[in-house]
Amino acid sequence: MRIGITVHGLPPRATHGVETHSGAFAEALVRAGHSVEVFVPSNSPGRALYSQRREQRGPHYGVTWVQLEGSLDSTQMARAFGAFLDRERPDVLHLQHMKQLGCAAIDEVERRGIPMVYTAHDFFPVHETLTLMRPDLIPFECGDREMQARVLCALGFLDKQ
Secondary structure: OEEEEEOOOOOOOOOOHHHHHHHHHHHHHHHOOOEEEEEEEEOOOOOOOOOEEEEEEOOOEEEEEEEOOOOOOHHHHHHHHHHHHHHHOOOEEEEOOOOOOOOHHHHHHHHOOOOEEEOOOOOOOOOOOOOOEOOOOOEOOOOOHHHHHHHHHHHHHHHHO
16 A cells, blocks of 8 residues: 655654654554655755655655745645645555645645545644643643633743743
8 A cells, every 4th residue: 555644854854753753653654565655844955945855765665855944835835745646646645744734735635535544643733832731831721712822922932041
């Protein structure tokens, strides 16, 4: 089976939880006999915006890096993602994360009739803090707008320190 994976980073460039998990997941799928292609936004100096560069990770799997700088233009990203889908033709798409991909990319998957699975690693689809925790590590409710504003203000202050 041809499996497409989307994620916002991969080791060695990005080594946090979702990124590390996605690389290990791709390798496990290959060991199980599947063909795997990963789509990852990247910021490589000197490359044209939304251009794509494919890298082969040894005998394991392919990675398509799409050039992204600054704020996301969801229409342009959706076109770039659509080109990836047309080229790689996955039987199924596993969305590991939507950060830097944009929701318009989902329309590209649906337009092609590709089944998709989404793993919710964090709260990104509903809140930008990802963890729904205050800086003092106490959880808060997503619908508590006053607390959301306080958390974002506190995080902005802490980021400046």
